[in-house]
Amino acid sequence: MSATGIIQTQTLEVSLGPQHPSTHGVFRMDVVLDGEYVVKLKPVMGYLHRNHEQLAEKMTWLGSMPYTDRLDYFCSMTNNWAYALAVEKMTGLKVPERAEYIRVIMAELTRLLNHSCAIGFLLSDCGAWFTPVLYALREREWILDFFETVSGARMMCNYMRFGGVRVDLDDASLAMARNIVARWPAFLDEFEKLMTENEVLLARTQRVGILSRNLAINASVSGPVARASGVEYDIRKVDKYGVYDRFDFGVPVGEAGDTFDRYMIRILEMREAVKILEQALRDIPAGPFIAPEAKLRNFKVPAGDGYGRIEAPKGELGFYLVSEGGAKPYRYHVRPPSFINLTILEDMCLGQKVADTVIILGSVDIVLGEVDR
Amino acid sequence: MIPPLEQVREMLSAGAAKSSLLVEREEAVAVAQFLKTDPQLQLDFCSCVTAVDYIKQDCIEVVYHLYSVALKHGPVALKVRAPRALEQCRMPSLTPVWRGCEYQEREAFDLYGVKFDGHPDLRRILMWDEFVDHPMRKDYVPPMDYEWEPTPHAETLARAKQTGGTVPASALEAKK
Amino acid sequence: MSNLLGKGMIDGLVVTAKNFVTSYFDGNRKDRLFTYQYPEERMKLPENSRTFPFLVYDGTPDQMRCTACKVCETECPPQCIYIVMERDANGKPLLRPRVFDIDISVCMQCGICAEVCPTNAIKMDCDFERSAHGRFETLLSHLPELLKSNDYYHQIKSAEATRVDATRKPVKKAAAPAPVKPMPTPADILTEDERSAWQRGCQSEIGTGPIVWPPPVVVKKKVAGTNTEQNVSAAPLPTGTPWHDSGIDIAARMELAKDRSLADKLMAAMAQLDCQACGYDCRGYADALASGTNSDFTLCTPGEEETKNMLEKLLKEAGKL
Numbered sequence: 001m002s003a004t005g006i007i008q009t010q011t012l013e014v015s016l017g018p019q020h021p022s023t024h025g026v027f028r029m030d031v032v033l034d035g036e037y038v039v040k041l042k043p044v045m046g047y048l049h050r051n052h053e054q055l056a057e058k059m060t061w062l063g064s065m066p067y068t069d070r071l072d073y074f075c076s077m078t079n080n081w082a083y084a085l086a087v088e089k090m091t092g093l094k095v096p097e098r099a100e101y102i103r104v105i106m107a108e109l110t111r112l113l114n115h116s117c118a119i120g121f122l123l124s125d126c127g128a129w130f131t132p133v134l135y136a137l138r139e140r141e142w143i144l145d146f147f148e149t150v151s152g153a154r155m156m157c158n159y160m161r162f163g164g165v166r167v168d169l170d171d172a173s174l175a176m177a178r179n180i181v182a183r184w185p186a187f188l189d190e191f192e193k194l195m196t197e198n199e200v201l202l203a204r205t206q207r208v209g210i211l212s213r214n215l216a217i218n219a220s221v222s223g224p225v226a227r228a229s230g231v232e233y234d235i236r237k238v239d240k241y242g243v244y245d246r247f248d249f250g251v252p253v254g255e256a257g258d259t260f261d262r263y264m265i266r267i268l269e270m271r272e273a274v275k276i277l278e279q280a281l282r283d284i285p286a287g288p289f290i291a292p293e294a295k296l297r298n299f300k301v302p303a304g305d306g307y308g309r310i311e312a313p314k315g316e317l318g319f320y321l322v323s324e325g326g327a328k329p330y331r332y333h334v335r336p337p338s339f340i341n342l343t344i345l346e347d348m349c350l351g352q353k354v355a356d357t358v359i360i361l362g363s364v365d366i367v368l369g370e371v372d373r
Numbered sequence: 374m375i376p377p378l379e380q381v382r383e384m385l386s387a388g389a390a391k392s393s394l395l396v397e398r399e400e401a402v403a404v405a406q407f408l409k410t411d412p413q414l415q416l417d418f419c420s421c422v423t424a425v426d427y428i429k430q431d432c433i434e435v436v437y438h439l440y441s442v443a444l445k446h447g448p449v450a451l452k453v454r455a456p457r458a459l460e461q462c463r464m465p466s467l468t469p470v471w472r473g474c475e476y477q478e479r480e481a482f483d484l485y486g487v488k489f490d491g492h493p494d495l496r497r498i499l500m501w502d503e504f505v506d507h508p509m510r511k512d513y514v515p516p517m518d519y520e521w522e523p524t525p526h527a528e529t530l531a532r533a534k535q536t537g538g539t540v541p542a543s544a545l546e547a548k549k
Numbered sequence: 550m551s552n553l554l555g556k557g558m559i560d561g562l563v564v565t566a567k568n569f570v571t572s573y574f575d576g577n578r579k580d581r582l583f584t585y586q587y588p589e590e591r592m593k594l595p596e597n598s599r600t601f602p603f604l605v606y607d608g609t610p611d612q613m614r615c616t617a618c619k620v621c622e623t624e625c626p627p628q629c630i631y632i633v634m635e636r637d638a639n640g641k642p643l644l645r646p647r648v649f650d651i652d653i654s655v656c657m658q659c660g661i662c663a664e665v666c667p668t669n670a671i672k673m674d675c676d677f678e679r680s681a682h683g684r685f686e687t688l689l690s691h692l693p694e695l696l697k698s699n700d701y702y703h704q705i706k707s708a709e710a711t712r713v714d715a716t717r718k719p720v721k722k723a724a725a726p727a728p729v730k731p732m733p734t735p736a737d738i739l740t741e742d743e744r745s746a747w748q749r750g751c752q753s754e755i756g757t758g759p760i761v762w763p764p765p766v767v768v769k770k771k772v773a774g775t776n777t778e779q780n781v782s783a784a785p786l787p788t789g790t791p792w793h794d795s796g797i798d799i800a801a802r803m804e805l806a807k808d809r810s811l812a813d814k815l816m817a818a819m820a821q822l823d824c825q826a827c828g829y830d831c832r833g834y835a836d837a838l839a840s841g842t843n844s845d846f847t848l849c850t851p852g853e854e855e856t857k858n859m860l861e862k863l864l865k866e867a868g869k870l
Contacts, residue, residue, distance in 0.1 A: 046499040053484075054509055063626035066659035131565060145595075152597040152673065158659045166664070167597060194564045197557030217417050217442050220473025233418075233442045297620060297665050298827065298848060307421065307438050307448060318421050320436065335421040335438075343476050372499060 009035060014354070018047050022125050022358040025368030029345075029357065036353045041346045045339075048372035056332040061087060061162070061299045064332065069156040071334060072370040074114050077106040077147070078312040080160035085241060086308025086319035087162050090301050093291055099164035100243045101284040105177060106159065107310070108273040108280070109147075112184060113140040114313035115224075115266040115273075116191075118365040122263060123195060125362035126204050132195055139187045142180045149173055162299065164290025174281065181277045188270060196267070205260040209348040209360035212257060219344045223315025223337050225364055228265040229257035235311035246283070247276045259356075262363040300327055314338050314365055334373055338366035393436075393450035398464045401453045402491075405470045408439060408449065415443045419471035422478055424485040428511040431457050433485055437467060437474070457510075459486050466492035484509035596706050599660045599673035601653050604695045605702050613696060614670035616822055617646040618851035621662035621671055629655035630662065634851075641798045644822065644851070649695060653679060654688040669713045675705045792817040793831065799855050811867050812839035818859040820852035841869060 017028035026047035032040035052071065056064040068083045069076035081103055088095060095103075120136030144154040150173050151157040151166065159166055169177075195201055211221070216229040226233060234251040236244040252268035254261030303325040309318035315337025322331035341364050349357045396404050408416045416439035425434045432454045440447030455462045466489035468474045478489045479498040486507035489495055497504065506513055585592050602621075606613040617634040635647035662671050674697075681687035703710040790813070792802035799818065806817035816835035827834045827848035837843040838860065846860035864870045 046497075046501065049499040051484075051508055059626055060624060062661065063624060066626055066657060066661065135568075148598055149595040150597065152595075152599040152660060153658065156658070158661075190564055194561045198561050199554060199557050202557075215472070218472045219475075220419050220471065222420075231442060233445070238445045297624065297667075305425075305436075305450075307450070309420070316420060318438070320421055320423050320438070322425055331423075331425045333421070333423040335423075339476060340473060343473055 011039060016354075016357065018044075023361065024121065024366055025371075027366070027368055027371065029361070031349075031354065031357065033354055036355075038349045038352055038354060038357060041349045041357065043342050043345055045342075045368070045371050048368050050373070052373040053332050053334065057329055060327050061301060061329060062296060064329070065160070066156065066158040068334075069158055070369055071336065071373065072312070072314060072317075072338065072367045073155055074117065074367055075110045075313050076155060076157045077110040077159060078310060078317060080157065081107055081242075082308060082310045082312065082317045083319050084160040084162055085310055086306055086321050087301060089308045090304060090306040090321060090323060091162065093163040093294060095164055095242075096288045096291055097243070097285050098168075098287040099289050099291075101280050102165050102169055102289060103160065104242055104244065104247075104280045105169075105277060105284070106147075106157075106165075108277045109143050109177070109180065111273045111313045112180075112270055112277075113143045114365075115270050116140060116187075118313075119263055119266050122259075122359065122362040122365075123201070125358045126201060128195070128198075128201070132191070135187075135191055135194065139184070142183070146173065146176050146180060149176060161290055161294060161296070163294030164288070166290075168289040169284075174284070177277070178281050181274055181281060184274050185271070188267060188274075192267060196264070201263075202260065204356075204359060205258065205263060205363075207256070207258050208352060208356050209259045209363065210257050211344055211348050215344060215347060216257070219347075220340050221315070221344055222341070223311070223313070224265045224269060225262055225315065225341050227252065228254035228261040230254060235309060235316055239309070241310060244276075247279045249273075249276050259359055259363040262365075266365075298327065300325065301329070305331075309335065312337055314367070314370070315341055334370075336370040336373060338364075338368075339371045339373075342366060342371065393452055395452045395454070398453055398455060401451075401467065402465045402470065405437075405451065405467050408451070409470055414449075415441045416447065416449055417471075418442045418447075419467070419473045420448065422467075422474050422481065424481040424487055424509075426457070426485060426509065426511045428457070433457055433462055433487055435464065435478075435481060435487060437471075455487060462486055463488035463490055465490050466495075468492050483507070486510065594675050596708060598675055599663075600658055600677045601656055601674050601679060601690070602651060602660075602662050602671050602695070603674045603697045604649065604670055604692070605672055605699055606696050607699050610693075610696045610698075613645055614668050615646055615649065616644045616668055616670070616851060617642075617649075618667065618820070618822060620665050620667060620850055623850055624661055624665045626659060626661060627655050627657055629653070639798075642820075642851075644820075646692060649692040651690045651695060652688065653690055669717055672702060672706070672709075790816065790832075793821050799852075799859060803859065810839075811863065812836050814863050815839055815860060818852070818856050818863060819849050820856060822851050838864065838869075839867075844869070846870075 012033045014031045014033055015028060016031055017023040018026040023029070028044040028047075030040075030042040030044060031038055052067060055067060059067075065080060065083060068079040071079050087093075116136040116139055117133070120133035123132040124130055147157055147159075148154045150169060151159040211225070211229045213230040215221075216226045216231050221229070221231075222233070222235075230253055232251060232253050235241070236249075237251060249272045252265055252272065254265050301321070301323040303323055305320070305322040307318055307320045309316050311317075316335065317337055318335035320331070320333040320335065321329050324330045345361065345364065348360050352360065394404070408414050418440040419437055420440050421436075421438040423436055425436065427434060433456075435453045435455070437451040437453075438447075439449045439451060453464050455464045462485075464487065466474070466478055468478060468489070469491060475493070476498060478487075478492055479495060481487050482489060482492075482495055483497040483499050484507055496502070500508065508515070604613055604615055617632050619632050622628075622630045622632050629652040631648065631650040631652075632646050633648035635643040635645050637643055658673070660673050663673050679688075699710065699714075702713075792805040793816070802817040802821070803814070806814045809817075812835045815838050816831050819831040819834060821831055827850075829837060834843070834848065838846060846864055847857055849856045849860070861870065
């Protein structure tokens with residue numbers, strides 16, 4: 001080791017991925033190692049690139065909606081919402097109140113399932129091989145069943161429409177949602193008892209992969225990763241899109257910005273999401289679930305550009321759209337949170353051990369469908 | 374001679390900080406630096422960077438959506454234009470100002486061919502390194518069938534020849 | 550953090566041990582086990598669940614609801630639907646598909662076709678066992694296998710089908726229904742040219758050539774001594790919309806509307822289906838075009854090229870384009 005000044009070793013270049021379970025998909029990290037320590041790390045992506053944006057430019061406005069499901073395939077509901085929100089901004093479509101509540105319910109359930117799986121897989125990366133994930137997947141199954149009952153598909157929901165949602169929630173499905181929300185705190189307690197105080201987990205995650213607050217802001221990091229670094233920024237609070245201003249919920253913020261904070265922030269966010277869900281399911285009003293003036297066929301958007309963004313479970317998900325007034329978008333750009341959160345991967349990994357890069361990547365929580373588009 | 378940058382602030386506050394700002398290429402960095410550091414604007418969060426190919430106006434526009442984490446306002450859309458021709462399609466990189474532009478400018482370079490001067494690591498990011506064209510440009514013609522393989526679906530090849538699309542030479546070799 | 554090193558780990562092990570033991574008791578079992586012993590045991594799918602589309606018919610397969618209006622073909626995001634309208638020997642459209650193919654290897658089960666269908670003809674099935682031995686031909690569903698009865702629809706999605714039945718207005722079918730005959734196989738009805746035309750992605754179809762269909766009823770005569778033309782036929786009425794019958798072909802419809810206002814002429818050029826593919830019924834679309842509130846004359850998908858060309862011609866003559 002160079003630290004002792006006695007043994008000098010050559011650096012070693014390792015390609016982590018693309019076929020590696022810890023990269024959560026087809027993602028590669030070109031790592032240069034000095035002994036066990038990372039001295040350089042370059043992410044390589046694009047293995048799943050299908051030019052989603054160009055496909056959308058050749059399709060009607062509505063036709064892109066099912067394709068947004070495939071961006072971040074864990075969170076199709078929030079992807080739908082972000083796209084619908086951007087289009088509604090440009091057209092001025094008013095969404096009925098009931099539809100807004102349904103959207104909040106769907107988005108927060110998506111947050112629950114995404115965060116539970118994200119920390120489950122993070123723990124898998126730490127070496128808790130698949131036991132915690134199975135606990136998370138077991139609970140996620142309730143939400144997926146609910147999504148299937150409502151929208152017809154477990155993951156590719158294709159549920160939101162411009163000006164509302166596709167299918168109304170009947171009493172039976174509302175009861176189903178209440179049941180999920182009621183059992184979630186018990187699951188979180190069990191999960192925390194299972195893992196949070198585990199000494200191995202603490203040793204592996206505390207003071208590993210520290211991201212400073214200033215760098216997080218400057219590098220456009222958003223979502224739980226930024227909040228774990230102390231950036232108090234939640235688009236649900238800042239933009240107040242939908243009906244989020246009516247709910248009472250907190251924004252948990254981390255202090256150290258290390259991997260453990262990113263784990264803990266997701267647990268806390270789930271607890272807040274449960275609070276929002278309880279309020280939304282209590283207050284959901286009756287009424288139409290889609291705006292009466294919303295059209296399916298021959299939907300057109302007035303010429304201009306617009307940027308709509310929401311707080312997706314992984315961070316700020318935005319859609320930048322340019323319309324020429326026709327039936328197809330002129331430009332359709334997705335601002336994917338997973339992709340931009342990877343900007344600081346190298347900064348977090350420098351000087352860490354190679355085994356820690358896997359954990360740090362897991363704590364950023366990427367989905368390659370969204371990174372590569 | 375650029376007007377004093379304070380005018381930018383007045384223009385933006387007149388539009389209640391929800392406006393777009395078209396900037397000459399040469400002044401982009403100075404304006405960006407001002408927007409980031411001005412105490413009343415403090416646009417420290419560069420959320421979204423993308424390019425748009427306006428083929429009729431013969432320009433490529435790069436759009437930066439800026440927000441302020443400190444003051445919780447925004448967005449301000451900062452737009453910079455460059456001509457479409459590949460050798461002139463360059464503009465200063467804003468990565469030194471906002472680190473978050475790094476990968477997104479690489480993406481704009483990859484898909485639109487905009488060269489960002491001063492970018493620390495301007496390489497292709499989504500397409501592979503050997504790829505030659507910029508696929509999001511409006512005049513891009515996709516090759517007929519990338520993943521061609523010898524299958525019973527033999528019309529693929531005939532189709533490609535008919536329509537003038539190119540089939541990778543390796544695939545043709547495999548066919549022989 | 551606990552004071553005793555290892556307490557966190559022991560707590561975790563207690564949780565797993567508890568789950569291990571309780572999973573053997575029925576009280577918790579259904580909460581914890583999501584697996585089914587397929588194919589012996591099948592889970593009941595919720596009514597909304599969707600796999601691939603199918604076409605609904607009332608009564609016999611000849612009475613299909615589909616009018617070949619091509620709205621689904623236009624809106625389908627991955628473009629996996631291919632429709633050719635049936636025409637009789639004279640080239641007159643019969644408003645039902647001769648070819649209706651869905652490439653289920655491309656279909657992504659989004660259900661947009663079922664949503665946009667103006668006649669409730671295409672619906673999403675619940676059948677997920679569609680594996681096949683080939684990648685190409687075996688995964689292409691043709692009209693005979695796509696057609697399923699309304700009873701089947703009621704069977705898989707009773708609430709939705711009942712709702713649809715209540716809202717459905719009776720759709721006027723084109724010509725008298727042909728006698729029940731065995732469904733033609735795809736090989737019979739689609740020529741090689743058509744198949745390759747589809748695969749090239751261009752949608753040409755036979756039967757759109759010069760149509761020989763003698764204009765019936767209306768005969769024009771110059772009345773001596775006046776400069777005005779006069780209809781000597783008894784059939785067209787001065788008011789009403791006699792052309793609003795999809796059984797009449799476009800040339801005859803235009804004859805019927807010859808001396809009418811621009812809006813009436815435009816309406817006669819439509820496909821007369823009231824399918825609302827354009828967002829209006831035929832009357833509404835014609836009025837919108839005539840008044841200029843909508844200037845897009847390409848919206849009448851079931852009318853195909855002939856309607857589009859006629860609308861363009863009429864609008865140009867009226868100086869609206």
